[in-house]
Amino acid sequence: MTDGTPRQTPAATARGKYAPVRMHESEILRRGLDTFAELGYAGTTMRELARRLGVSHNFVHERYGSKDDFWRSVVDFALRDAQPTLDRLLAECHDDDERLRSVIVHLYRLAANDSAMNRLLSDESTRDSSRLDHLHQRFIKPFWDSVEPVINSLMDAGRIPRVPAHILYFAVTGPALALAQDPIADRLSPDNLPTAAHDRNAMADALSALVLRGLLPPRL
Structure with missing residues (x-):
């Protein structure tokens, strides 16, 4: 039984002028990732993090x-899987x-669908x-x-x-x-549609096919 008091989320309780933090830990870390990706590490101040999280400084x-x-917690969260x-x-x-084809397709799809982590890595x-x-x-x-090891094997085989x-x-x-460079992609897009409106997996697959065509041509 409970006394009617709302249960807190895993996030810590903030003090000061802000209400208690009721976001799940994953949401806190995701907002942190978005902030670091947008502003860069040096440009991300504790004050700005607090503002975007809605917590005390x-x-x-x-x-x-x-x-x-916090940056390390954000990165470990984003790359945990x-x-x-x-x-x-x-x-x-x-x-x-x-193996190489699958890795490249998978990597490009990840990059296309998580532009924040992609920008941070870049x-x-x-x-x-x-x-x-x-x-x-x-x-x-x-x-x-x-x-x-896959690449070395393909080198040895002359592939x-x-x-x-x-x-x-x-x-x-x-x-x-x-694939994180959406602003320039928007300016180069022939259909004048923002990159965000495109199928991200389709973009990634088109790019991986182009790269693989040069790196690992089909067997004759």
Whole structure:
């Protein structure tokens, strides 16, 4: 039995002029992701985070410790399923051609449908920082460690060119990161429709087909 008092969500209770936080933890982290993606880490102030979350200016500090700790919680939340999903996908494929094709299609669809995480990854990849170290350790390196044996096997078989690992990384991930560039895509769109109105999976599939045509041509 209860005394009629509403049960709190997993989020912490904010103090000050704001009402108690009744958002689920996932909503807090999603709003944090959107803010970091839009403004960048340096441009995201504690005050702005508090405003967008509708909490007191002490909330992030009290709940997470610091802006950097909150950023790490946001990234870990957004990427928590990435590697397990990739591992399952690779296990379901029958050969290395299929594995690489499946990885690229999957990666581009993820990028197209989560532009906030895509923008954050693109921005942080240009900066030598502890945040990039975190992304590399928790997401980028595990991803590449999973894919590199497939790529090496395809190189040995003469299916793809033998080039340095970072060049292939750019070839695979660069177009995916570009899927976050909606403003320029809107200006280039021949039908004058905003990118948001397009089928995101269809966009991703068209791009992955183009990349794969050059990287891994069909067998003769």
